[in-house]
Amino acid sequence: MKKYYNTFIMLVIALMGLSLAGCSNDDLNTDQFGNDISLLSFGPCPVLRGGTLHFMGSNLDQISEIDLPGADPITQYEVLKSGRESEITIQVPAEKCTTGTVTLKTAKGGVITSVTPITYREDIKLTEFYVGTEKNYTGSVGQTLTIKGDYLNLIHGIIFADKDTVNEKQFTSHDRYTITVAIPKEAKTGTFKLTDLAASPNEIETSEALVINLPTVSSLAPETIKAGNNITIAGESLDQIASIEFTGAPAEKFTIAQDGKSISVTVPSKATDGEVNLVTSSGVKIPAGSIKTVVPTELVAAPNPVKNGADVTITGKDLDLVTGIAFPNAAGSIKSSNATTIVATVPEAAQNGDITLSLANGKNVTVAYKLVAPVVTEFSQTSIIAGNALVIKGTNLDLVASVVFPGDGSPTVTTLTQTETAIGLTIPEAAEGTGIKFVLKNGETVNVTGITINASSTPAVSADIKGTIGEYVTINGKNFNNVETVSIDDTKVIKFSARTNTSMTFQIPATVAAGTYDLKMVTPDGTSTVVCKITAASPELDVADYVKNMNGTAIAYPYTMTWGDDGRFTITQDVMTKMGIKVGSVLRFYKKTTTKGQVQINNGAWKPYTTLTDWNGTESVLTLTIDKTCMDFINQSPSIVIQGGLDDITKMTVQP
Template sequence: MCLLVVGVAFTGCDEEDKADTNQMNTGAIALNAFGPSPAIRGGELRFIGTNLDKVTSIDLPGAEGITDITVVGNYEIRITIPQTAQPGLVVLNTPDGKITSKTPIGYSEPISISGIAPLALKAGEVLTIEGDYLNIVEEIIFADGIHVLKADFESQARAKIEVKVPMEAQSGKVIVSDGADLLSDGEEIPAWVYSEEELDVTLPEITAVTPNPLKAGGVLTITGVDFDLVHKVILPGGAEIVVEDATTSIVVEDTPADIKEGIITLVAFSGVEVESEALELVKPAIASLSATTVKNGAAFTISGTHLDLVTRAEFQNGSVDAADFVAHSAEAIELTLPLTSTDGAFVLHTASETSTSGEALTFVVPTLASFAPVEAKPNQSVVLTGTHLDLVSSVWLGDTEADISGQTETELTVTINVGSESGPITVLTVNGTEVNSSTDFTVLTNLPDISGYLQSKGVPGEILTIQGTDLLLIKELIFPDDIYATAYGSKSDTEIEVYVPEEVVTGMGTIRMITYEGEEGSLPEVFLGGTDPVQDASYVFFDFDTKGSWWGSYGAVESDPALMLSGNYFRINADLPGGWNDFFWRNGRNDFKTEDVTVADWVIKMDVNVLGDKSQDFKFRLNGSDGDFWAIIPGFENKGGWYTVTIPLTDFYDQDGTGTNQLPNVQNIDADFGLATQVPLEQSICASTIYALKENRSTLL
């Protein structure tokens, strides 16, 4: 028999030994109250305090050494009162000593539950609870935490309570409560008594799902029993449908287009979920194709069933969305094949993430039957004939692309460009297929034979000597970006000296030549450019001659004549590990002139020479009393020689260069300045003169 006590109250406690019961928020173990008291043997006794999770055992008179303790949290623990327990003081045993209650615990057993009936029933039906002193029950609590107040009881007497099972109730034990918390505005702890038997609350039951398989977008019917208990339906894919007035069937008129295969879930008002058997979906089926040998950009028809479900047709290296279909029905799809598609099977996709595979397609490629003339000079036209030439995207003679001036399915007209080479003509198609002519085309030229250059690079304003044979055929030399040479030195049949224009673009470049006969040709690629001139040497702060590095972990100062620019240079001469790597540094404003330097108008110039592949990013540091500022410098290109890198002072920010605070001035740079990187380095890089320069634009030092 289970009993419920009336008149529950908190009781106070004494401290003993080291226990502290003064504050709820103290760091010591403390007991502030326990209850209910009077309590019920077999019922629950609760303790409120601080750090009660450290209690090791509890002594009740007649039931000492209780260790089966439920820890609700730091501030509350609970025990079940043994049947042997007697009135008296309660003792909590802790690692810090014993805590004894100020007042004794008492026991009362006025309320009891002898049984509940029926043990199985449906929400909305009446449950009968029998026992004694049920007339003082204030509420009944169903699983899971569903409270019914006495005002909503069907009937209440000393020996019996009748109550309707709430729609939200779940299966489990039934609790009767004296409502001490309700009657005291939460100040007292209520006594709860559990039924010995568990109540079995009826759940909805699914007996069939039709149709199965379902066609997305169609009508779905779920049949079963007790559907008046269903709050909502969750379809595979996540769509939720609130249910109203259902009893034995639920009809979903328009299922979502993106419904998935899987389990249908009914959610009862109690929150308990009931699952169906797996729902399958109708998939598109392919019956036939208009062709299996097809052409990029041509019409293509797929016939079959349920093709209206298709949202996308995916081909090898190309796809077509349903919105771009030419025609679309349940029986057929007409579309235009992507220009980029290549041989292979295609797949039809649906919004439900199902798919259907089609057979492999073969895409036609162009054929080159002939070309005329079979030889021509640059800037002359050639006509190619064949089939499917409308698929051609570009025409090549060696490494030089020809210009397409006319194009049909059977004919291509192209212009031969300077630099074209004799050999097979190559056509590339829109899907990347390459086709070569079976015979060679001859490029007619009467051009000099260029063997190379005397210098390793062309420096603006200086002579670049071209070497070869028949060089007196050259009339004009044109540098990249159509910059014509205007000044020459000596000329002979084997050498021509040309002054590199000052405005030439720095980097590897190709010089074009025009002969007196009007023919054009290309010279070997050469590095063009040099370093920017130092306008005021007093602003140079690294030159590795008199202004070098005081410290650094990697690299060294070198003076190899083959690499020197204008004296010593610093070379990163070893592969570097990951993490921070520093190279050359000084501090304390040493040889660091800042007079008249402003962040908005000045830059840092650094001459570099990359001997390997493009480097990773670098970081330049300017550290001082205003903060620690870094500029992130993009990786250096290998340009075949020395060139100048510009670092605006406005690029310097805090937090290793990633922050939001910009360098305010350079006059307060009184600590470290130098170069570092934060990732591994696997190539050799040289650095020479580093200096400050004012530019006629808004930039950094």
């Protein structure tokens, strides 16, 4: 083994004998290049050959070379602090260096020379270390490490591979020439250091490595294991193990035999298939083998088929591993479970397929099941005209959410009178064809045969309609040839422009007030049928037909609204009455889409109520609906004054 002649020193600056307080900064700073680099002190002094030497001053991180008397130039150093209060350290060579002044050189050629010379201590010697017998650098945790030298009584700790320091209180013997210590669990192969444990400690590191025998594994059993059960790992020196890692989770419980030759470890619930690693106190991972985790088997669901909303029982092996359950199209929850049985309620939304059981370790298993389906045993009529009432009898009919009939648009009934054994409904007028389809509450469908829906002669309309009073509106449907009269509530429709069996166009009578009404059709036999709702809107009145600009000129389109009398106007109280302006009326200002601007609405006292704007040029119409608040505001000074800045208005209307 290579010998070391090293000396430990204390780094307390007050005792270093290095203070340069008697020297001015000029004495120490010969940096003629103006980098403001200066040396204030260095130490410890005397310093240990091979030990650490500290330099303190300003901007020492800019030093390019440090020269110790008799030694080769040193260009490698560690920066502890940089800037105006800086500190750097170097490792003193073990040989060649002699007593004298220290020189620091800057990158630009400046030279800084210490006032105080550097001196050395050589009273501590490290001559050798071994385990058991001399020249043996290999040992196991717990074996005795012997360190030989001189003045070893100044040593207060040993650092094994950068782990926790072994304090001298743990040395088994300690005198001037010898230290013996048990190799700690934290030790791992590598060099180790002797330290004086000072605030800024000196450390001596061996050049030879101490080789630590690692634990070995000879077997792992069983390799197929259920979470929560134990596996046994056999080997040597297993008492060095601090933790055990499974794939997916660390072990929480394990026991090491006193002889260190076996470990019993409980497999965590989250552990899954894969490697098992033993981790020593020093952090070394040792592969111990691999495991395969058990999943539930021999799974059977009953009853099968099962009804939505009822309980399903799953039996099998190792079901206590299950932490969650899911059904096709629906999440589930476990009501009760043990190692051989799980009970859960089938959700209403669950569909046919496989039930999925999930384990804590991320694995899943499935079990097949089927759902009960509705069965029709009887129709009140097997051949029936659309529009009539129908009763369907059977089993599990409470699972049905809606009934779809044949015909244009697949007319569907969602309002059902139903029990588990019967459904009552009215067949849609638009239905025609054979067979029906059940849409179940879980989204699945069941086709049902055995019924024929004959077309109804009753008139029917496909959708509610909207129109303007005095204008024509078109409705679509069927059986219009069987219609003798059409009325909006009690107002008879007089004018038709077109009419077929599936479409008719008629004028909404001017005598109908704005509102929503029943549209009624009467057949030759006097039967009146409400076929849809019709909303009749008041016609839009052109403002230009009722008012003029404030300067007396007529309003013409395209109209330019301004803030002057040539482009603004007033709707007086009498004109408001004539046009029928009231709560619910709508003002519209049609314009070119790309035009940008604003329209201001005021009352007769020129007090603004609101401003309609389009600053992006994206709107084709600006609209104001007169609500009660707006009407009350206008009535404070009864009239409406409209002005603003908006070009290219194509029309201005009021819809009463």
